[in-house]
Amino acid sequence: MPSVSPSHYTMDNAPLIGVIGGSGLYKLDNLEIVKTVNPVTPWGPPSSPITIASLSTPEGPVTLAFLARHGPHHNIPPSNVPSRANIAALKRIGVKAIVAFSAVGSLREEIRPGDIIVPDQIIDRTKGVRPSTYFDRTMVGHAMFGEPFDVQLREFIVPHVKEAINTFKGHINPSDEPRLHTKKTVVVMEGPQFSTRAESNMYRLWGGDIINMSALPEAKLAREAELSTDYDAWRVDAAPVTVEEVMKTLRTNAELSKHITASILGAVHTAVKSGQIQGQTGQMQYSLMTPHKEVGAEELHRLTYLLPNYFNYPDPAAERRSRSRARIDVDMDDYTGGEEHAPRGRQ
Structure with a gap:
């Protein structure tokens, strides 16, 4: 690998916003794919090529980066996602903030199938199988993680997500207004199996609201990389009785996530570029302990x-x-x- 210096740190016309989710997210009507890049990081290649795209907004085109968490064909299980490479690759090309999407299970009756959740806390139930830090050798670093998602970005994005939901025509509950839930706790389990009923009841007692297998270690690594992160999730399980119903919910919510993506990313880009969202730069300065x-x-x-x-x-x-x-x-x-x-x- 060639030597690294700050002057070679970002690509030309670097994307300020990165999106992590399914590969379908970069197939938006107002999105023009510019190119794909295949960075190889010191932690290996990311889980998919990074799609660099231009998004049309009322203020003009903005450049974005899209990465498929589980690979272009969804062939990487949660425990094997190369999260360190994914976050490092996005940081390398110039991304300042990440908006991540994922499907989740609900632990609360009020969180219905198709609802969108913007959580603010995490309970880690992974088993240490996934590398969750860049500081696992000699350099000791202790990142602050009391607020696992960027507060400025979360507060900025919530009203934009709400507006996007209200303009979506094909919601899974067409007779009821789509709901947006905030200030919720996501439990991240190892998988790939789902929880037992006893475990789900335990998570509810702990204060968990939703559960999935993807939010970690992404959020921890993004904090160490000094990137702002926000995490948007949709519920897919409503005691479905057939596989057909499960797939219908997944397809509908994938379309909703695409609609939200197209609706909010221009505003997020403008806020990051203008400094309204100041990001995490400088947060690791006093977290590095080793000479x-x-x-x-x-x-x-x-x-x-x-x-x-x-x-x-x-x-x-x-x-x-x-x-x-x-x-x-x-x-x-x-x-x-x-x-x-x-x-x-x-x-």
Whole structure:
């Protein structure tokens, strides 16, 4: 991997907003796909190519980035999603804020099928199978996580989501006004199996409102990468009795999420660009505990990829390759006797 420096940190016309969700989200009517990029991060490739697209808004076109969490064909199970690569790749291309979408199960009767939830808290029930930090080697970092989702972004986005829901024509409950729930707690379980009834009752006692397998470690990693995050979810389980009913709910809510995406992202982009949403830049400054001189060169280079404001270290592998080429050149000079001893043509 070439050495990283802040001057090479973002792509041209970088997208400020990243969207994580299903691959269908970037198939919007007012969206023009510009290109796809395939970054390879120090934590491997992301779960899908990143689609760079131009979204038409009343204020003019804005550039966005879309990433399919479970792969282009939904072939990556929750426990295997390369979340560190996903977040690092979005940060690398210039994203400042992430809006993530996912389907969830409901733990409360008032949260109906098709409702949209913007949670503000998380209960982590993953089993440590998923790498959930960039600081798992020598550099120790303790990110603040009391508010797992960006408060400014959440408060900004809620009225825009409400307006988008109210203009959606094909809701799963057409005879009832679609509902938006805020300030809810999402329980993140490992899966891939769903919860037992006893576990669901326990989560309710703990204060859980919805449950899924995707919000973590995305939110933790985004905080370490100093990215603003908001998480929008829709309920899909209403005691359906057939697979057909489940799939109908999924399809309808996928269309709703696309409608919300198309409706709100222009406003989010403007707010981030203008500084109305200030983001998380600077949040890790006092969370990094280990002196750099105590950390290996390769680890410092990996962190340079993610946090160039605090790290600026070249790729040691590239330096080794450069030294190796220099040795080969010297050896060849010794073999030929140097330029002054090169064989001459016949006089």
